Amino acid sequence: MDLPNGSSEAPFSFSMLVNDKRYRGYTFQFIALLLLIFAMAYLGWNLTQNLAAKGLNISYQFLRVPAGYDINQRLIEYTSQSTHLRASIVGVLNTLLIAFLGCIMATVIGVFAGILRLSNNWIVAKLMAIYVEIFRNVPVLIWILIISGIFIVALPQPRSFRGENPEATMLWDAFAFTGRGIYAPKPLFNEGSSFVIVAFLLSLAAIFAYRRYAREKLYSEGVLLPTRWPSIALFFVPTVVVFFIAGSPIGVEYPELKGFNFKGGIWARGSLIALWFALSIYTGAFIAENVRAGIQAISKGQTEAAAALGMRPNFVMNLVVLPQALRVIIPPLISQYLNLTKNSSLAIAVGYMDITGTLGGITLNQTGRAIEAVLLLMLFYLIISLSISAVMNVYNNSVKIKER
Numbered sequence: 214m215d216l217p218n219g220s221s222e223a224p225f226s227f228s229m230l231v232n233d234k235r236y237r238g239y240t241f242q243f244i245a246l247l248l249l250i251f252a253m254a255y256l257g258w259n260l261t262q263n264l265a266a267k268g269l270n271i272s273y274q275f276l277r278v279p280a281g282y283d284i285n286q287r288l289i290e291y292t293s294q295s296t297h298l299r300a301s302i303v304g305v306l307n308t309l310l311i312a313f314l315g316c317i318m319a320t321v322i323g324v325f326a327g328i329l330r331l332s333n334n335w336i337v338a339k340l341m342a343i344y345v346e347i348f349r350n351v352p353v354l355i356w357i358l359i360i361s362g363i364f365i366v367a368l369p370q371p372r373s374f375r376g377e378n379p380e381a382t383m384l385w386d387a388f389a390f391t392g393r394g395i396y397a398p399k400p401l402f403n404e405g406s407s408f409v410i411v412a413f414l415l416s417l418a419a420i421f422a423y424r425r426y427a428r429e430k431l432y433s434e435g436v437l438l439p440t441r442w443p444s445i446a447l448f449f450v451p452t453v454v455v456f457f458i459a460g461s462p463i464g465v466e467y468p469e470l471k472g473f474n475f476k477g478g479i480w481a482r483g484s485l486i487a488l489w490f491a492l493s494i495y496t497g498a499f500i501a502e503n504v505r506a507g508i509q510a511i512s513k514g515q516t517e518a519a520a521a522l523g524m525r526p527n528f529v530m531n532l533v534v535l536p537q538a539l540r541v542i543i544p545p546l547i548s549q550y551l552n553l554t555k556n557s558s559l560a561i562a563v564g565y566m567d568i569t570g571t572l573g574g575i576t577l578n579q580t581g582r583a584i585e586a587v588l589l590l591m592l593f594y595l596i597i598s599l600s601i602s603a604v605m606n607v608y609n610n611s612v613k614i615k616e617r
Contacts, residue, residue, distance in 0.1 A: 264584075275580040276301070282575050284566045286482045297576045304571030305593065311488055311567065312554040312597070318493035319553060320546075323500025328530065330505045341501065348498035354559050356495050361487035361563040368392045368483075371474050387467055389475055394482040396468035396475045405462035412455035419447045431532065484565040488557070496553045503545045507538035540609075547605040551598050558594075568593055 264270055276298040283293050288306045291299055330341040348356065369381040370392050383389045389396040427438040456463065468478030511534050519529040558569040568590065577586040 260584075271585060272582075273585055275576075275582050275585070278580070280576065281579065284571065285564070286485055286566060297572075297580070300576060301568065301572040301589070304566060304568035307560075307565065308554075308557055308567040308569075308593075309597075311485065311492070311557045311560065311565070314489050315492040315496065315553045315557070316550050318489065319496040319500055319549070322493060322497030323549075324504050326497060326501035327504025327508065330501060331508060345498045345501050348495050349502075353491065353495045353556050354562060357488060357491040357559055357562055360491040360494075361484065364483050364487045365392045371470060374470050383468075389468055389470075391475075392483060393474070394480055394484075395486055397479045397481070398468070399466040399477065399479045401464040401466055403462045403464065405459040408459045409452060409456050409463055413452045416447050416451045419451075420444050423447065428532070437528075482565070484560070484563040487563055488560050488565050492553050492556055496549050496556075499549050499552075500546060503542050503549065504538070507540075507542035508534055510541045511537050543605060543609040547602055547609075550601050550605065554597055554601065555594060 261271070277296050279294050280297045280300040281293055282300070284291055284300060284303050286307060287303045288310065289303060291303050326341050326344060329337050330345070332338045332341075368390050371389075373379060373381040374383065374389065374391075381391075387398050423443060424440055427440050430436045430438055466477050468475040468480075470476075515533055515537065516529055519533045520526075524533070557567055558573075560567040561570040561574060572586050573590045577583055580586075
């Protein structure tokens with residue numbers, strides 16, 4: 214209904230901040246924010262006063278002091294004479310490495326296990342159910358210790374690769390699986406290798422763009438374009454062509470048995486491999502349940518309609534069921550990624566030096582700066598958790614149903 218001519222809203226007054234429902238919510242939120250700020254300020258002031266009373270103060274000067282300890286697994290140069298800050302950075306990179314590898318492997322395991330749990334094959338479905346129930350109901354620390362022990366006992370030591378008739382042999386003369394870890398070829402980047410790397414990244418972008426185009430073509434026009442062989446061609450052909458044009462700028466360094474151990478190549482310690490497998494298999498069990506629930510949330514009519522159109526079962530799952538199930542799977546999947554990242558703090562149980570083992574372990578014990586070290590640990594895990602949540606939320610918003 215139109216308002217009479219000349220009528221207007223009442224002028225704003227401070228009483229409207231409480232009496233008017235349009236402003237009341239903002240008022241209470243602002244008051245709650247002020248109370249939270251004052252509470253945090255009081256706690257900080259109380260902490261500084263108590264520390265001053267005991268002759269202590271919060272200082273991060275200890276980060277410039279030489280660490281004085283070695284780190285077995287590292288991605289950047291580090292010696293015992295490096296600073297505690299350098300040791301903390303090595304720990305951060307080790308944590309990010311295990312989190313990245315773990316999230317990828319856990320996703321692969323979880324998706325396959327979740328789909329196989331719904332298999333029509335009774336044996337396969339029950340085996341996946343047993344896997345899920347066993348790994349979900351046993352603490353992850355126990356699985357880390359069990360898998361680490363299996364790796365140490367089951368895999369041979371480097372001395373087994375010696376002699377004319379060795380007890381163990383390298384895989385393709387390039388990979389050595391030992392109780393000390395896995396040795397693999399190491400790429401050597403020479404002049405011109407940047408062109409090959411750029412070509413490889415562009416080929417990956419082209420694969421995603423083509424597969425997205427093929428999906429949109431199918432949904433909009435019902436035209437099914439091939440994706441497997443074009444994706445393989447886009448993955449290999451540009452990179453290989455640029456590789457030879459640039460004069461083969463990327464070489465390979467193979468591990469070789471010299472003395473009592475392997476030299477050269479990439480060495481992934483047994484603690485890294487054991488922790489990676491344990492966290493991935495454990496978290497994969499939870500992801501499998503998320504995938505199963507997401508698939509079962511899709512109406513059976515969707516599957517029956519796709520089958521009626523003559524689509525094969527693998528196309529029905531990949532093109533009809535999973536794209537819709539992702540809207541249900543992604544939110545709990547974010548929580549599983551966060552849990553895996555935080556569970557990596559148990560790495561010290563198998564001797565893998567992550568940020569908790571360096572900054573929250575040896576550095577804290579050597580310097581006695583418990584408050585500073587714990588605050589930095591909390592800040593690191595908070596930033597990582599928020600970053601993972603932000604990235605996954607962006608993807609979640611891209612796959613959710615767009616309302617008009």
